[in-house]
Amino acid sequence: MTTGTRAVADELQEILLNHEKDRTQLLPILVDINKYFGHIDSNAIIEVSRYTGVPIGEIHGVITFYSFLGQKKRGRFVIRLCRTISCDIAGKDQIVRVLEKELGIHFGETTDDGVFSLEYTNCIGMCDNPPAMLINDKVYGGLTPERVVDILDSFKLSEYQDMFGYGGVE
Amino acid sequence: MSEMIPVQIDDITCEVEKGTTILQACKCAGLRVPTLCHHPDLEVAGICRICVVEVEGMSGLQAACAFPIRQPIKVRTNSPRVRRARRVNLDLILSEHYGDCYTCTRNGTCELQDLAREYGVDRYRYPSTTAPKFRIDRSTAIVRDQNKCISCKRCIRTCIDLQQVSALETANRGHDVLIQTAFNKPISEVVCINCGQCINRCPTGALRSNMPNELIWQAIDDPEKHVIIQTAPSPRAAIGEEFGYEPGTSVTKKLNAALRRVGFDSIFDTNFAADLTIMEEGTELLTRLKKALVDGDSSVKVPMFTSCSPGWVKYIEHYYPEYLDHLSTCKSPQQMFGAILKTYYAKKIGVNPDKMVVVALMPCVAKKFECNRPEMTDSGGKDVDFGLTTREMAVLIKESGIHLKDLPDEDFDHPLGLGSGAGLIFGATGGVMEAAIRSVYEIVTGRPVPFKGLDVTPIRGMEGIRDAALTIENPLPEYQWLDGITLKVAVAHGTANAKLLMERLKEGTLDYHFIEVMACPGGCLGGGGQPIPTSPEIRAARARAIYAEDHELVLRKSHENPEINQLYAEFLGEPLGHLSHKLLHTHYTPRGRFFLEGI
Amino acid sequence: MKNEKKKILFGEFVTGAGLARALEMGAGKVVDEVKASKLRGRGGAGFPTGLKWELTAKQESDEKFVICNADEGEPGTFKDRLLLMEQPEKILEGMAIAGFAIGAARGFVYLRGEYIYLRKILEDAIVSMTERNFLGKNIQDSDFSFDVEIFLGAGAYVCGEEFALISSMNGYRGEPRNKPPYPSEVGFRDKPTVVNNVETLCYVPYIVTKGSEWFKEHGTQASTGTKLFSVSGDVKHPGVYELELGITVNQLLTEVSGEGAKSVQVGGASGLNVAEKDFDKPICFEGLPPGGSIIVFNHKRDMLHVLKNFMEFFVEESCGQCTPCREGNYRLLEGVKMLEKGECSVRYLKELEALCDVMKDSAKCGLGQTSPNAFLSIVENFKTEILYR
Structure with missing residues (x-):
């Protein structure tokens, strides 16, 4: 889904109108768009440029600076596994194998159905309960292979419920 | 007078104004601190860390270019710590730079090469880049070779801050940082106006024409080709710099001799076409004013903008397409000349225009783009075949084994080789306006402009935006409608200043009749094709040379150029006449500033 | 926990008491008290907080801002997470006192994107504090008004550097800029701005109510107060500990049941790796870096692997502006990879150590100046372990 279609364009405008027409709102706008659409496509960049007056190239420069923002469409659930030292020495590699095997994709990829993306992140401040990962806005620490599978299942279930109109769990 | 602060730099004590950077203070003290990311025209970045110095009492080394002196300090510019840091940082840059110096157009003018020589670099300290990683973008007038980029961001600061074109961006983070066109699209597909100011400020060969x-x-x-060169005034005031002359030395006549020896068949003066432009553009201005002020024709747009600067033309096409009707329909002198050469002149000397090759020596990179515009083919083929920059011409001459300094003075060929002082000053910001005023005022009133020595001083200088007002009194009978009207004109150079002007125009707070805009700082003499380096001082010196040459000429008004009058009599008829319209005028393309659709 | 009376942040707290006392004292006295407490920034750099406030208070401006730096990204640090989660009102009160002291009416919490799950807690605290008139218009019937908003980051470690943080908020890439001018002169929206770490702000209500003398009873002469330590790695009880500054590594290890450590990374990836022989050194501004991150490694750990992890972090998280940080960290990581393969000569290792010195000396901001610390200290402590393997 690109932000160019009509309904989506309205939603984009709504996000923009929630912010002042000011350069200091650039990052908040981009964060909101990224959260809502899962990425920031070129049409959205043009609209942000029109709204804030910031040239598209500079907007792109800002997007590429932050690891949570992206132009590439990510999955509905973005899994960000911490790879920094405390998580690393607490068995991160095993969690990597579980995630890749369970989802059938490698890190940096998105499942064909667009549900899950796998990414690494640097320290997320969960060093006291490693290994840890973020899934969208939620944080999960103390990961074991078993726990990872349970978490994934719960998300798959919520996706299933969402699809058939039972309402999301998210 | 602001506060003076005592500083001690090495063993030199001096006083500097509060806020002076250490770098400036070192210059005052006669010390050279090497720099790389610093450029006198640009905002301070302080990122290459080559100019670091020791400041007593501060733990780390400080970038001299970015350190404003606010209290008395002691600085050391040549300590073991300083030398080691500079050397290591230089080595780090060298290891990332793909340095094929032999095949680089900046061989000899590369600042990185200079530094390596200065610091006696004789090996790569860190494993060096052995193969180029990026494809070279040759999509348009500007060539971008990212393999040579050292991330100093001079081009970024030129494009975003100085020119406010914003065709470039810094992408990514950390070691993945890339200095690139917006979205890394080919230059031909971004909002680049081809001003080439980034080339003049790139320390290496990452950007070139x-x-x-x-x-x-x-x-x-x-042997079958008749190759014509037309030379613009700005290269003539600057090409000497490539041959060891001081900036501000005009070498027009020696250059003519050089061009004959290189092998050009005819050598003409673009000033002639500048005079022709004044005739057409001046007439267009008067026609527009009459329609707008007297006839109340709202379809006619005032103020009128000049259209000689192809960078400015593309800028307005991208950023203010709704104002294209304000742009004079006149082609630039380069293009007018091409159209006349391939029609009138070809017939006159009996040469098939297909066998004629017109080369334009220009201070400008955008002229390459201009001569390739599809609109610029009114003579039947390309009106001008090649735009050649000052730097490129210097190569052509050097390659021919010619020593410019040893050559005699020689004249242009005729006809079409005579240009007025008015055409000449097109090279400096405000020059087109001054030339227009000299002619329009005299055509309307029958009297020369009321300025001493014909110098319209209010619109001269290097102020970003300048303006002037001139009241018309006692005009000739046919211009009675202008009686008592105060003509207001403005001049802007550099697209950042143009943007300021355009924004004020949008707000409706401007009441000018005629506005000259040149895309490059300083006007054409500061063009993207001019010798490297550039600085405010160098541009001022070139401007002095141009104005001095104007003063030496007898012919200083476009409408008095006998060869122009001959051209109208023999060929064109009258300004804005049918043939003029066909050959000398053009239209523009709204482009917009977003090019992302379909990515 | 032992030494109960030496706790500050983990001690008692009544929301609003500090603010009420500050309003009584007047702005000038608040600044003086914080200055007298010798409180230094708890984000790592350790700039005197009172001085920062004084410089900002001095500026003439129609608008000033207080920014709470909640961009806690240093590997091994999570004490701010705990404060944001459990003591948000203390943070907000600290911000309000700072706003009162410098003459600001607006504050922002720059919350790192990774902590988005804490946003709700913080929002609720803002609402609750506003309802009780500890924030908002005419706080406690004074003529002081102060509002707090949340500004969400998007994943960039360097934005914890205050200049980068301000660039980020101003709508630019989060790149540190040249100083001077300092944020106290030109900050958010180019207005005078105070940027304080979450933990720093939390001490403020205590200093105002209990006085600077009481505060100085904690810690050492140059490093007053307590400090939150985020302890992780090979310890039995990882977590956040409030301990006095000046504590030795050994004492700390005893507190957290981390006996038998091979080395301790003090101050995070940008801090120092401390080997057993130096465990008697104190952690404070005049000793080992007191950023608060403590990562413990036991004898099974491969220190080259640890170093590689750190260097990968810096290569990615450098903003990429200045040469020493952008290229230097990359060369150090390359060196680590050479060491892994046993291909790094002693001579080249010396070259890299010299590079580290230059990075410390000439990088533009704290990131590049401290990123070689891990390399230098691990190489020094474990040279025989890592060379020619």
Whole structure:
């Protein structure tokens, strides 16, 4: 889904109108768009440029600076596994194998159905309960292979419920 | 007078104004601190860390370019710590730079190469880049070779801050940082206006112009081709810098001699076409004013903008397409000349225009783009075949084994080789306006402009935006409608200043009749094709040379140029006449600033 | 926990008491008290907080801002997470006192994107504090008004550097800029701005109510107060500990049941790796870096692997502006990879150590100046372990 279609364009405008027409709102706008659409496509960049007056190239420069923002469409659930030292020495590699095997994709990829993306992140401040990962806005620490599978299942279930109109769990 | 602060730099004590940077203070003290990311025209970045110095009492080394002196300090510019840091940082840059110096157009003018020599670099300290990683973008007038980029961001600061064109961006983070066009699209597809100011400020060969030298040699070497060169005033005031002259030395006549020896068949003066432009543009201005002020024709747009600067033309096409009707329909002097050469002149000397190759020596990179515009083919083929920059011409001359300094003075060929002082000053910001005023005022009133020595001083200088007002009194009978009207004109140079002007125009707070805009800082003399380096001082020196040459000429008004009058009598008829319209005027393309659709 | 009376942040707290006392004292006295407490920034750099406030208070401006730096990204640090989660009102009160002291009416919490799950807690605290008139218009019937908003980051470690943080908020890439001018002169929206770490702000209500003398009873002469330590790695009880500054590594290890450590990374990836022989050194501004991150490694750990992890972090998280940080960290990581393969000569290792010195000396901001610390200290402590393997 690109932000160019009509309904989506309205939603984009709504996000923009929630912010002042000011350069200091650039990052908040981009964060909101990224959260809502899962990425920031070129049409959205043009609209942000029109709204804030910031040239598209500079907007792109800002997007590429932050690891949570992206132009590439990510999955509905973005899994960000911490790879920094405390998580690393607490068995991160095993969690990597579980995630890749369970989802059938490698890190940096998105499942064909667009549900899950796998990414690494640097320290997320969960060093006291490693290994840890973020899934969208939620944080999960103390990961074991078993726990990872349970978490994934719960998300798959919520996706299933969402699809058939039972309402999301998210 | 602001506060003076005592500083001690090495063993030199001096006083500097509060806020002076250490770098400036070192210059005052006669010390050289090496720099790389610093450029006198640009905002301070302080990122290459080559100019670091020791400041007593501060733990780390400080970037001299970015450190404003606010209290008395002691600085050391040549300590073991300083030398080691500079050397290591230089080595780090060298290891990332793909340095094929032999095949680089900046061989000899590369600042990185200079530093390596200065610091006696004789090996790569860190494993060096052995193969180029990026494809070279040759999509348009500017060539971008990212393999040579050292991330100093001078081009970024030129494009975003100085020119406010914003065709470039810094992408990514950390070691993945890339200095690139927006979205890394080919230059031909972004909002680049081809001003080439980034080239003038790139310390290495990462940005350069698309050299047509090989093709020009082919044409010269082809006995069937009649190769014509027209030279603009700015290269003549600057090309000397490539041959050891001080900035501000005009070498017009020696250059003519050089061009004959290189092998051009005819050598003409673009000032002639500048005079022709004044005739057409001046007439257009008067026509527009009459329609707008007297006839109340709302379809006619005032203020009128000049259209000689192809960078400015593309800028307005991208950023203010709704104002294209304000742009004079006149082609630039380069293009007018091409159209006349391939029609009138070709017939006159009995040469098939197909066998004629017109080369334009220009201070400008955008002229390459201009001559390739599809609109610029009114003579039947390309009106001008090649735009050649000052730097590229210097190569052509050097390659011919010619020592410019040793050459005699020689004249242009005729007809079409005579230009007025008015055409000459097109090279400096405000020059087109001054030339227009000299002619329009006299055509309307029958009297010369009321300025001492014909110098319209209010619109001269290097102020970003300048304006002037001139009240018309006692005009000739046919211009009675202008009686008592105060003509208001403005001049802007550099697209950042143009943007300021355009924004004020949008707000409706401007009441000018005529506005000159040049895309490059300083006007054409500061063009993207001019010798490197550039600085405010160098541009001021070139401007002085141009104005001095104007003063030496007898012919200083476009409408008094006998060869122009001959051209109208023999060929064009009258300004804005049917043939003029066909050959000398053009239209523009709204482009917009977003190019992302479909990515 | 032992030494109960030496706790500050983990001690008692009544929301609003500090603010009420500050309003009584007047702005000038608040600044003086914080200055007298010798409180230094708890984000790592350790700039005197009172001085920062004084410089900002001095500026003439129609608008000033207080920014709470909640961009806690240093590997091994999570004490701000705990404060944001459990003591948000203390943070907000600290911000309000700072706003009162410098003459600001607006504050922002720059919350790192990774902590988005804490946003709700913080929002609720803002609402609750506003309802009780500890924030908002005419706080406690004074003529002081102060509002707090949340500004969400998007994943960039360097934005914890205050200049980068301000660039980020101003709508630019989060790149540190040249100083001077300092944020106290030109900050958010180019207005005078105070940027304080979450933990720093939390001490403020205590200093105002209990006085600077009481505060100085904690810690050492140059490093007053307590400090939150985020302890992780090979310890039995990882977590956040409030301990006095000046504590030795050994004492700390005893507190957290981390006996038998091979080395301790003090101050995070940008801090120092401390080997057993130096465990008797104190952690404070005049000793080992007191950023608060403590990562413990036991004898099974491969220190080259640890170093590689750190260097990968810096290569990615450098903003990429200045040469020493952008290229230097990359060369150090390359060196680590050479060491892994046993291909790094002693001579080249010396070259890299010299590079580290230059990075410390000439990088533009704290990131590049401290990123070689891990390399230098691990190489020094474990040279025989890592060379020619």
